[in-house]
């Protein structure tokens with residue numbers, strides 16, 4: 001009798017655990033593919049970032065998650081742009097050169113915004129090739145912005161952390177679709 005109770009408790013517990021797992025399996029599979037061959041932290045980052053958006057609960061397929069990831073990227077980029085605008089407007093930069101570089105970043109964010117808007121259209125049209133191209137173009141905004149500060153200029157970027165995160169956020173839909181095209185659908 002005691003043994004039976006153990007079995008029942010075990011079955012209930014196990015069902016509870018798997019039910020939870022099934023619920024998030026789409027996000028997990030998505031992130032597994034987008035972090036394939038990537039840095040180990042990226043898988044966890046991907047899951048946290050997609051689940052931050054309540055829409056991911058309703059996602060039925062990977063296209064839905066690509067749409068959510070791209071919308072996340074768009075709002076992230078808009079936020080980083082606002083931070084840089086504030087630094088420029090309030091003259092919080094360290095030097096004339098830094099001001100010039102930040103203004104260049106604002107141009108890059110504009111390009112990135114346009115690229116992400118194109119990406120949303122590409123998702124609607126189910127055009128994977130163009131989508132990969134658009135997301136790749138969007139990634140240039142945070143990376144070229146940072147490159148201006150480093151190298152010969154040797155300036156400290158006030159938004160290094162924000163740019164690094166933005167790069168990763170754009171990488172979520174980019175790497176999924178890039179790896180998906182290379183390896184076939186999951």
Ligand SMILES: *[C@@H]1O[C@H](CO)[C@@H](O)[C@H](O)[C@H]1NC(C)=O
Pocket residue numbers: 048049052072075076079080162165166169
């Ligand atoms: C960008 O997105 C990440 C992950 O979703 C979040 O942690 C971060 O706060 C966002 N940054 C901005 C500036 O919105």
